[in-house]
Amino acid sequence: xxxxxxxxxxxxxxxxxxxxxxxxxxxxxxxxxxxxxxxxxxxxxxxxxxxxxxxxxxxxxxxxxxxxxxxxxxxxxxxxxxxxxxxxxxxxxxxxxxxxxxxxxxxxxxxxxxxxxxxxxxxxxxxxxxxxxxxxxxxxxxxxxxxxxxxxxxxxxxxxxxxxxxxxxxxxxxxxxxxxxxxxxxxxxxxxxxxxxxxxxxxxxxxxxxxxxxxxxxxxxxxxxxxxxxxxxxxxxxxxxxxxxxxxxxxxxxxxxxxxxxxxxxxxxxxxxxxxxxxxxxxxxxxxxxxxxxxxxxxxxxxxxxxxxxxxxxxx
Ligand SMILES: Nc1ncnc2c1ncn2[C@@H]1O[C@H](COP(=O)(O)OP(=O)(O)OP(=O)(O)O)[C@@H](O)[C@H]1O
Numbered sequence: 078x079x080x081x082x083x084x085x086x087x088x089x090x091x092x093x094x095x096x097x098x099x100x101x102x103x104x105x106x107x108x109x110x111x112x113x114x115x116x117x118x119x120x121x122x123x124x125x126x127x128x129x130x131x132x133x134x135x136x137x138x139x140x141x142x143x144x145x146x147x148x149x150x151x152x153x154x155x156x157x158x159x160x161x162x163x164x165x166x167x168x169x170x171x172x173x174x175x176x177x178x179x180x181x182x183x184x185x186x187x188x189x190x191x192x193x194x195x196x197x198x199x200x201x202x203x204x205x206x207x208x209x210x211x212x213x214x215x216x217x218x219x220x221x222x223x224x225x226x227x228x229x230x231x232x233x234x235x236x237x238x239x240x241x242x243x244x245x246x247x248x249x250x251x252x253x254x255x256x257x258x259x260x261x262x263x264x265x266x267x268x269x270x271x272x273x274x275x276x277x278x279x280x281x282x283x284x285x286x287x288x289x290x291x292x293x294x295x296x297x298x299x300x301x302x303x304x305x306x307x308x309x310x311x312x313x314x315x316x317x318x319x320x321x322x323x324x325x326x327x328x329x330x331x332x333x334x335x336x337x338x339x340x341x342x343x344x345x346x347x348x349x350x351x352x353x354x355x356x357x358x359x360x361x362x363x364x365x366x367x368x369x370x371x372x373x374x375x376x377x378x379x380x381x382x383x384x385x386x387x388x389x390x391x392x393x
Pocket of ligand 1: 089090104105128129130132133
Protein backbone atom coordinates (compact mmCIF):
# COMPACT_ATOMS: atom_id res chain seq x y z
CA UNK A 78 0.00 0.00 0.00
CA UNK A 79 2.89 2.36 0.86
CA UNK A 80 6.44 1.96 -0.40
CA UNK A 81 9.09 4.46 0.57
CA UNK A 82 12.80 4.15 -0.23
CA UNK A 83 15.63 6.58 0.39
CA UNK A 84 13.11 9.37 0.59
CA UNK A 85 14.56 12.79 1.16
CA UNK A 86 13.19 16.30 1.40
CA UNK A 87 15.24 19.40 1.89
CA UNK A 88 14.16 22.96 2.59
CA UNK A 89 16.24 26.05 2.08
CA UNK A 90 15.86 28.45 4.95
CA UNK A 91 17.22 31.95 5.20
CA UNK A 92 18.36 33.21 8.56
CA UNK A 93 19.51 36.67 9.53
CA UNK A 94 23.15 36.84 10.51
CA UNK A 95 24.16 40.14 12.11
CA UNK A 96 22.38 43.30 11.01
CA UNK A 97 22.50 43.08 7.24
CA UNK A 98 23.66 39.65 6.21
CA UNK A 99 21.37 36.74 5.48
CA UNK A 100 22.56 33.17 5.36
CA UNK A 101 20.97 30.39 3.34
CA UNK A 102 20.98 27.01 4.92
CA UNK A 103 19.63 23.66 3.75
CA UNK A 104 17.52 21.75 6.27
CA UNK A 105 17.14 18.07 5.54
CA UNK A 106 13.71 17.41 7.08
CA UNK A 107 13.52 13.82 5.78
CA UNK A 108 16.80 12.06 5.20
CA UNK A 109 16.79 8.69 3.41
CA UNK A 110 13.65 7.33 5.02
CA UNK A 111 12.49 3.87 4.00
CA UNK A 112 9.56 1.70 5.08
CA UNK A 113 6.67 -0.26 3.66
CA UNK A 114 3.09 -0.62 4.79
CA UNK A 115 1.02 -3.56 3.59
CA UNK A 116 -2.71 -3.40 2.91
CA UNK A 117 -4.72 -3.81 6.11
CA UNK A 118 -1.93 -2.76 8.48
CA UNK A 119 -2.23 -0.04 11.11
CA UNK A 120 1.10 1.70 11.59
CA UNK A 121 2.09 4.46 13.97
CA UNK A 122 4.65 6.96 12.65
CA UNK A 123 6.14 8.60 15.71
CA UNK A 124 9.01 10.90 16.57
CA UNK A 125 9.80 14.01 18.59
CA UNK A 126 8.97 17.56 17.41
CA UNK A 127 10.67 18.38 14.14
CA UNK A 128 11.53 14.73 13.42
CA UNK A 129 10.11 14.90 9.90
CA UNK A 130 6.73 13.20 10.36
CA UNK A 131 4.53 15.83 8.74
CA UNK A 132 6.99 16.31 5.90
CA UNK A 133 6.84 12.57 5.20
CA UNK A 134 3.03 12.58 5.32
CA UNK A 135 2.94 15.53 2.92
CA UNK A 136 5.11 13.60 0.45
CA UNK A 137 2.95 10.49 0.82
CA UNK A 138 -0.16 12.48 0.02
CA UNK A 139 1.34 14.44 -2.86
CA UNK A 140 1.30 17.82 -1.14
CA UNK A 141 5.11 18.06 -1.24
CA UNK A 142 7.46 16.86 -3.96
CA UNK A 143 10.42 14.83 -2.63
CA UNK A 144 13.93 16.17 -3.21
CA UNK A 145 14.95 12.61 -4.06
CA UNK A 146 14.00 8.99 -3.42
CA UNK A 147 11.16 6.67 -4.24
CA UNK A 148 7.59 6.86 -3.00
CA UNK A 149 4.50 4.96 -4.11
CA UNK A 150 1.11 5.02 -2.44
CA UNK A 151 -1.56 2.64 -3.78
CA UNK A 152 0.92 1.97 -6.60
CA UNK A 153 1.07 5.59 -7.78
CA UNK A 154 3.57 8.42 -7.48
CA UNK A 155 1.73 10.83 -5.14
CA UNK A 156 3.16 14.11 -6.39
CA UNK A 157 2.55 13.27 -10.05
CA UNK A 158 -0.88 11.76 -9.66
CA UNK A 159 -2.24 13.63 -6.73
CA UNK A 160 -5.81 13.79 -7.98
CA UNK A 161 -6.04 10.11 -8.72
CA UNK A 162 -4.57 9.34 -5.31
CA UNK A 163 -7.03 11.66 -3.60
CA UNK A 164 -9.84 9.38 -4.78
CA UNK A 165 -8.19 6.36 -3.19
CA UNK A 166 -6.91 7.67 0.12
CA UNK A 167 -8.35 9.71 2.96
CA UNK A 168 -6.30 12.30 4.82
CA UNK A 169 -6.98 13.91 8.18
CA UNK A 170 -4.78 16.70 9.50
CA UNK A 171 -5.59 17.38 13.14
CA UNK A 172 -4.47 20.97 12.77
CA UNK A 173 -6.11 21.76 9.44
CA UNK A 174 -9.70 21.44 8.26
CA UNK A 175 -11.13 20.13 5.03
CA UNK A 176 -14.61 21.30 5.99
CA UNK A 177 -16.29 24.53 4.93
CA UNK A 178 -16.31 26.71 8.02
CA UNK A 179 -19.62 28.52 7.42
CA UNK A 180 -21.60 25.59 6.09
CA UNK A 181 -23.49 23.00 8.09
CA UNK A 182 -21.57 19.75 8.36
CA UNK A 183 -24.07 18.04 6.07
CA UNK A 184 -23.39 20.54 3.26
CA UNK A 185 -19.63 20.04 3.54
CA UNK A 186 -20.16 16.30 3.17
CA UNK A 187 -22.44 16.88 0.17
CA UNK A 188 -19.79 19.07 -1.47
CA UNK A 189 -17.13 16.43 -0.90
CA UNK A 190 -19.42 13.84 -2.43
CA UNK A 191 -19.60 15.97 -5.55
CA UNK A 192 -15.82 16.59 -5.59
CA UNK A 193 -15.05 12.88 -5.34
CA UNK A 194 -18.02 11.90 -7.54
CA UNK A 195 -19.23 9.35 -5.01
CA UNK A 196 -22.36 7.49 -6.20
CA UNK A 197 -25.37 8.67 -4.18
CA UNK A 198 -26.25 5.26 -2.75
CA UNK A 199 -22.68 4.57 -1.57
CA UNK A 200 -22.50 8.03 -0.08
CA UNK A 201 -25.81 7.67 1.76
CA UNK A 202 -24.91 4.34 3.32
CA UNK A 203 -21.36 5.39 4.31
CA UNK A 204 -22.61 8.65 5.77
CA UNK A 205 -25.32 6.90 7.76
CA UNK A 206 -22.89 4.36 9.16
CA UNK A 207 -20.16 6.87 10.06
CA UNK A 208 -22.61 9.34 11.56
CA UNK A 209 -24.16 6.61 13.71
CA UNK A 210 -20.86 5.21 14.89
CA UNK A 211 -19.41 8.63 15.65
CA UNK A 212 -22.64 9.96 17.08
CA UNK A 213 -22.71 12.98 14.80
CA UNK A 214 -26.43 12.93 13.99
CA UNK A 215 -27.36 15.88 16.24
CA UNK A 216 -24.68 18.09 14.65
CA UNK A 217 -25.28 17.53 10.94
CA UNK A 218 -27.11 20.82 10.55
CA UNK A 219 -24.71 22.86 12.66
CA UNK A 220 -22.23 25.17 10.88
CA UNK A 221 -18.73 23.83 11.29
CA UNK A 222 -17.56 26.99 13.06
CA UNK A 223 -19.99 26.27 15.90
CA UNK A 224 -18.81 22.71 16.51
CA UNK A 225 -16.57 21.78 19.43
CA UNK A 226 -13.11 20.50 18.52
CA UNK A 227 -14.15 16.92 19.27
CA UNK A 228 -17.28 17.19 17.11
CA UNK A 229 -15.31 18.80 14.29
CA UNK A 230 -12.62 16.13 14.38
CA UNK A 231 -15.27 13.44 14.09
CA UNK A 232 -16.63 15.42 11.16
CA UNK A 233 -13.15 15.52 9.59
CA UNK A 234 -12.86 11.76 9.86
CA UNK A 235 -16.27 11.23 8.25
CA UNK A 236 -15.31 13.69 5.48
CA UNK A 237 -12.16 11.69 4.77
CA UNK A 238 -14.09 8.42 4.49
CA UNK A 239 -17.05 9.38 2.29
CA UNK A 240 -15.34 8.13 -0.87
CA UNK A 241 -14.44 4.79 0.75
CA UNK A 242 -10.61 5.08 0.73
CA UNK A 243 -8.30 2.06 0.97
CA UNK A 244 -5.83 4.00 3.08
CA UNK A 245 -6.45 6.58 5.76
CA UNK A 246 -3.54 8.85 6.70
CA UNK A 247 -3.98 10.77 9.93
CA UNK A 248 -1.65 13.48 11.18
CA UNK A 249 -2.23 14.02 14.92
CA UNK A 250 -5.91 13.05 14.81
CA UNK A 251 -6.52 13.26 18.56
CA UNK A 252 -4.61 16.47 19.28
CA UNK A 253 -6.47 18.67 21.75
CA UNK A 254 -9.37 16.26 22.25
CA UNK A 255 -10.72 15.35 25.67
CA UNK A 256 -10.35 11.78 26.89
CA UNK A 257 -13.85 10.71 25.90
CA UNK A 258 -13.58 12.10 22.36
CA UNK A 259 -10.16 10.49 21.96
CA UNK A 260 -11.51 7.15 23.04
CA UNK A 261 -14.51 7.36 20.73
CA UNK A 262 -12.33 8.21 17.77
CA UNK A 263 -9.83 5.46 18.55
CA UNK A 264 -12.61 2.90 18.81
CA UNK A 265 -14.01 4.01 15.48
CA UNK A 266 -10.61 3.84 13.77
CA UNK A 267 -9.81 0.45 15.30
CA UNK A 268 -13.13 -0.90 13.94
CA UNK A 269 -12.48 0.65 10.54
CA UNK A 270 -9.13 -1.12 10.34
CA UNK A 271 -10.42 -4.43 11.71
CA UNK A 272 -13.82 -4.69 10.04
CA UNK A 273 -13.26 -2.81 6.79
CA UNK A 274 -9.58 -3.61 6.38
CA UNK A 275 -8.83 0.08 5.80
CA UNK A 276 -5.07 0.62 6.11
CA UNK A 277 -4.10 3.22 8.71
CA UNK A 278 -0.98 5.33 8.98
CA UNK A 279 -0.98 7.83 11.78
CA UNK A 280 1.40 10.28 13.38
CA UNK A 281 0.78 11.17 16.97
CA UNK A 282 2.43 12.40 20.13
CA UNK A 283 -0.22 10.62 22.17
CA UNK A 284 1.22 7.17 22.57
CA UNK A 285 -2.09 5.86 23.86
CA UNK A 286 -3.26 6.23 20.23
CA UNK A 287 -0.52 3.82 19.22
CA UNK A 288 -1.15 1.40 22.06
CA UNK A 289 -4.81 1.28 21.12
CA UNK A 290 -4.55 1.31 17.31
CA UNK A 291 -1.18 0.32 15.93
CA UNK A 292 0.50 -3.04 16.40
CA UNK A 293 3.47 -1.64 14.48
CA UNK A 294 5.59 1.45 15.00
CA UNK A 295 7.97 3.33 12.74
CA UNK A 296 10.03 5.67 14.89
CA UNK A 297 11.83 8.60 13.28
CA UNK A 298 14.15 11.24 14.60
CA UNK A 299 16.04 13.98 12.76
CA UNK A 300 14.68 12.74 9.48
CA UNK A 301 15.82 9.12 9.72
CA UNK A 302 14.17 5.90 10.82
CA UNK A 303 15.38 4.85 14.27
CA UNK A 304 13.27 1.73 14.62
CA UNK A 305 10.59 -0.16 12.73
CA UNK A 306 8.78 -3.16 14.14
CA UNK A 307 5.97 -4.64 16.17
CA UNK A 308 5.43 -2.80 19.41
CA UNK A 309 6.00 -6.00 21.38
CA UNK A 310 9.29 -6.69 19.60
CA UNK A 311 10.53 -3.15 20.15
CA UNK A 312 9.52 -3.44 23.78
CA UNK A 313 11.54 -6.65 24.16
CA UNK A 314 14.47 -5.11 22.30
CA UNK A 315 14.87 -1.91 24.26
CA UNK A 316 13.38 -2.92 27.58
CA UNK A 317 14.86 -6.33 28.30
CA UNK A 318 13.19 -6.54 31.70
CA UNK A 319 9.70 -6.90 33.07
CA UNK A 320 8.37 -6.45 36.59
CA UNK A 321 6.42 -8.99 38.59
CA UNK A 322 4.40 -7.37 41.37
CA UNK A 323 3.42 -9.87 44.05
CA UNK A 324 1.26 -9.31 47.11
CA UNK A 325 1.95 -11.86 49.83
CA UNK A 326 -0.49 -13.09 52.46
CA UNK A 327 2.12 -12.37 55.18
CA UNK A 328 5.26 -10.21 55.09
CA UNK A 329 8.27 -12.21 53.95
CA UNK A 330 11.72 -11.84 52.50
CA UNK A 331 12.21 -13.41 49.08
CA UNK A 332 15.66 -14.66 48.15
CA UNK A 333 17.42 -16.44 45.29
CA UNK A 334 14.68 -15.92 42.68
CA UNK A 335 15.68 -17.02 39.14
CA UNK A 336 16.39 -14.17 36.70
CA UNK A 337 15.41 -11.47 39.21
CA UNK A 338 17.85 -8.58 38.85
CA UNK A 339 16.48 -6.22 41.46
CA UNK A 340 13.60 -5.91 43.85
CA UNK A 341 11.73 -3.27 45.78
CA UNK A 342 9.63 -4.03 48.82
CA UNK A 343 6.57 -2.05 49.95
CA UNK A 344 3.86 -2.28 52.59
CA UNK A 345 6.17 -3.73 55.24
CA UNK A 346 7.19 -6.74 53.20
CA UNK A 347 3.72 -7.53 51.79
CA UNK A 348 4.26 -6.15 48.24
CA UNK A 349 7.36 -7.03 46.21
CA UNK A 350 8.29 -5.47 42.85
CA UNK A 351 10.61 -7.98 41.20
CA UNK A 352 12.43 -6.89 38.05
CA UNK A 353 13.29 -9.94 35.98
CA UNK A 354 14.98 -10.46 32.62
CA UNK A 355 13.15 -11.68 29.53
CA UNK A 356 15.36 -14.80 29.51
CA UNK A 357 13.27 -16.01 32.43
CA UNK A 358 9.56 -16.74 32.18
CA UNK A 359 7.15 -15.11 34.59
CA UNK A 360 5.99 -18.64 35.49
CA UNK A 361 9.46 -19.55 36.81
CA UNK A 362 9.66 -16.47 38.99
CA UNK A 363 6.13 -17.01 40.27
CA UNK A 364 6.75 -20.63 41.23
CA UNK A 365 9.99 -19.67 43.02
CA UNK A 366 8.05 -17.00 44.94
CA UNK A 367 5.26 -19.46 45.75
CA UNK A 368 7.83 -21.90 47.15
CA UNK A 369 8.89 -19.27 49.71
CA UNK A 370 5.63 -17.54 50.65
CA UNK A 371 1.88 -17.67 50.22
CA UNK A 372 0.85 -15.44 47.30
CA UNK A 373 -2.31 -13.31 47.60
CA UNK A 374 -2.22 -11.62 44.19
CA UNK A 375 0.19 -10.91 41.33
CA UNK A 376 0.62 -9.00 38.06
CA UNK A 377 3.28 -8.87 35.36
CA UNK A 378 3.96 -5.29 34.28
CA UNK A 379 5.36 -4.55 30.80
CA UNK A 380 7.21 -1.26 30.33
CA UNK A 381 4.87 1.56 29.27
CA UNK A 382 4.94 2.51 25.60
CA UNK A 383 6.18 6.02 26.55
CA UNK A 384 9.15 4.38 28.21
CA UNK A 385 9.84 2.21 25.16
CA UNK A 386 9.74 5.19 22.81
CA UNK A 387 11.86 7.31 25.15
CA UNK A 388 14.49 4.57 25.17
CA UNK A 389 14.38 4.38 21.37
CA UNK A 390 15.00 8.15 21.13
CA UNK A 391 17.79 7.86 23.68
CA UNK A 392 19.54 5.20 21.60
CA UNK A 393 20.36 7.82 19.02
N1 LIG B 1 8.32 24.55 4.77
C1 LIG B 1 9.40 24.40 5.51
N2 LIG B 1 10.45 25.21 5.39
C2 LIG B 1 11.57 25.07 6.13
N3 LIG B 1 11.74 24.09 7.03
C3 LIG B 1 10.73 23.24 7.22
C4 LIG B 1 9.50 23.33 6.48
N4 LIG B 1 8.67 22.33 6.87
C5 LIG B 1 9.35 21.65 7.81
N5 LIG B 1 10.57 22.17 8.02
C6 LIG B 1 11.58 21.69 8.98
O1 LIG B 1 11.75 20.31 8.77
C7 LIG B 1 11.91 19.63 10.00
C8 LIG B 1 10.82 18.54 10.12
O2 LIG B 1 9.56 19.16 10.26
P1 LIG B 1 8.19 18.34 10.35
O3 LIG B 1 7.08 19.33 10.43
O4 LIG B 1 8.15 17.32 9.29
O5 LIG B 1 8.37 17.62 11.75
P2 LIG B 1 7.31 16.79 12.62
O6 LIG B 1 7.98 15.50 12.99
O7 LIG B 1 6.02 16.72 11.94
O8 LIG B 1 7.23 17.70 13.91
P3 LIG B 1 6.01 17.98 14.94
O9 LIG B 1 5.88 16.78 15.79
O10 LIG B 1 6.54 19.16 15.73
O11 LIG B 1 4.81 18.31 14.12
C9 LIG B 1 11.87 20.69 11.08
O12 LIG B 1 13.19 21.03 11.40
C10 LIG B 1 11.14 21.83 10.43
O13 LIG B 1 11.55 23.06 10.96
